[in-house]
């Protein structure tokens with residue numbers, strides 16, 4: 001059963017301004033409050049969420065204060081919440097909002113964990129469109145509004161396990177990738193889906209750096225059956241509101257049973273293709289990062305083991321070390337996709 005929750009934003013606070021401008025303003029407000037946010041401003045909703053109750057995974061107060069444009073407002077005002085006990089939900093403690101939005105990997109904005117948050121606050125994602133094409137009947141350049149509009153937004157609480165051995169639990173807002181793929185009517189030749197992130201050196205400092213190690217755009221891909229799996233998610237928000245720039249605004253992939261690097265951010269291009277597409281980390285270090293990148297405690301990275309992880313936030317008193325689960329705990333949903341495959345070879 002899906003339970004609908006209604007977020008209340010007083011109509012007096014709704015203005016015709018662009019939602020993205022508002023979200024950015026929110027981000028600036030929220031983060032400049034810094035430490036205050038940790039106590040006062042992160043609201044009862046958040047405290048409730050931390051106990052693992054998906055129904056109350058809501059935004060901090062100052063996020064809710066921002067006034068989204070009407071079509072976004074409609075989307076976010078009626079978010080379906082994942083069924084307790086189902087695969088799109090977990091009772092593990094949510095990673096606090098402050099950690100989710102200040103400890104990031106988004107190399108376009110810099111390599112240090114705080115760089116994305118520091119360098120992305122004026123990232124302009126309005127307007128945004130995605131160029132969809134390749135082996136499908138409905139190729140085209142789609143405005144984000146047109147892609148999100150027909151889909152009902154839902155909230156899902158997923159574990160995110162980075163190959164670097166940290167993990168978080170994040171309440172995302174979005175819709176299944178399968179629903180988008182179905183609308184594009186892929187042909188029988190479509191065996192993989194390839195994704196690309198925006199290239200915009202003016203906005204993304206690492207893309208204009210001579211020392212950048214990445215061959216932009218950031219590229220990722222999935223096999224078609226992985227892309228169609230019900231777990232595979234396109235997120236347009238987190239904690240009950242719009243996606244912060246540093247987390248991949250305005251739309252990013254979330255593939256919870258794979259290492260975080262598969263979950264490509266700020267997507268501008270999607271291609272249905274016949275062959276396995278090149279992917280960023282595999283191109284850089286093929287012996288360390290494979291195409292599949294399934295979370296696997298038995299297949300170690302050449303430079304470190306993968307059977308343990310640090311669940312963020314880590315504190316002086318709690319190192320938060322825990323065992324890494326096969327497929328990040330999503331085996332029931334995805335193990336069948338890899339039957340008969342040697343996962344130490346297809347890592």
Ligand SMILES: Nc1nc2c(c(=O)[nH]1)N[C@H]1C(S)=C(S)[C@@H](COP(=O)(O)O)O[C@H]1N2
Nearest residue numbers: 104105106107162197218260261263264265
């Ligand atoms: N475009 C792009 N997408 C990206 C990355 C990146 O550097 N660039 N980093 C990946 C990695 S390594 C991880 S762990 C996740 C982190 O997502 P988060 O910052 O929202 O936690 O984003 C992934 N998506």
Ligand SMILES: [Mo]
Nearest residue numbers: 162163260261
């Ligand atoms: Mo990662």
